[in-house]
Amino acid sequence: MEAKIGKFFESVGSFFGGADQIPWCDRDIIVACEREVADAAKGDLEELKSESIMRLSWALVHSRQAEDVQRGIAMLEASLANSSSPLQHREKLYLLAVGYYRTGEYSRSRQLVEQCLEIAPDWRQALALKKTVEDRIAKDGVIGIGITATAVGLIAGGIAAALSRKK
Numbered sequence: 001m002e003a004k005i006g007k008f009f010e011s012v013g014s015f016f017g018g019a020d021q022i023p024w025c026d027r028d029i030i031v032a033c034e035r036e037v038a039d040a041a042k043g044d045l046e047e048l049k050s051e052s053i054m055r056l057s058w059a060l061v062h063s064r065q066a067e068d069v070q071r072g073i074a075m076l077e078a079s080l081a082n083s084s085s086p087l088q089h090r091e092k093l094y095l096l097a098v099g100y101y102r103t104g105e106y107s108r109s110r111q112l113v114e115q116c117l118e119i120a121p122d123w124r125q126a127l128a129l130k131k132t133v134e135d136r137i138a139k140d141g142v143i144g145i146g147i148t149a150t151a152v153g154l155i156a157g158g159i160a161a162a163l164s165r166k167k
Contacts, residue, residue, distance in 0.1 A: 021128060021132065022062070022098060022101070022102075022129070022132065023062055024062055024063070024064055025058075025059045025060075025062035025063050025064075027063070027065070029059050030056070030059045030060060030063060030068060033052070033055050033056035033059045034056060036052045036055065036056070037049070037052045037053055037056050039052075040052040040053075050084075050088075053075065053079065054088075054091065054092075054095075056072075056075070057072050057075050057076050057079075057092075057095055058072075058095055059072075060072025060075065060099075061073065061076070061095050061096075061098045061099035061102060062098065062102075063102075066102075066103065069099050069102045069103055070099075070103070072095070072099050073096060073099040073100065073103070076092050076095050076096045076099065077096065079092065080092050080093075080096070086119055089119065090116050090119040090120055090123070090126075093112050093113075093115050093116045093119075094112075094113065094116045094123075094125065094126055094129070096112050097109045097110075097112035097113040097116065097126075097129055097133070098129065100112060101129070101132070101133055101136070106133050106136055106137045107137070109129075109133045110130065110133045110134065110137070113126050113129050113130045113133060114130070117130065
């Protein structure tokens with residue numbers, strides 16, 4: 001019996017906790033990537049510059065800091081049109097989807113991850129992100145319904161109490 005109760009509370013906790021499998025990035029990694037971009041900008045190799053910018057973009061959208069995530073989104077959107085290959089375009093779309101997921105823009109994230117899957121339908125990373133996004137959208141819907149039902153119940157109760165006092 002205790003095991004069932006413990007399992008119930010664990011499932012409720014994980015439902016409201018919203019843990020996902022998307023990795024986080026620490027500030028020191030972002031600083032190292034910024035340094036790498038600055039060093040690459042001094043050189044002549046465009047490929048090296050592009051790769052270091054992609055690593056920085058990855059680090060930024062995986063950051064715990066909202067301003068880093070926004071900066072990563074801006075960098076990726078600015079460079080999306082300059083993608084040199086379908087693989088690079090797919091990677092940028094995926095990172096944008098991660099960034100929008102981190103900012104709570106789940107519908108935009110889902111659109112972007114679906115674009116990734118149009119390019120590579122069996123890409124496991126994008127499939128996992130799509131499931132994470134859809135789970136989050138469903139969870140937010142359930143919470144929203146619960147909040148709405150509670151509000152309606154409180155209003156109905158208030159109206160009923162006011163009517164009973166009038167009589």
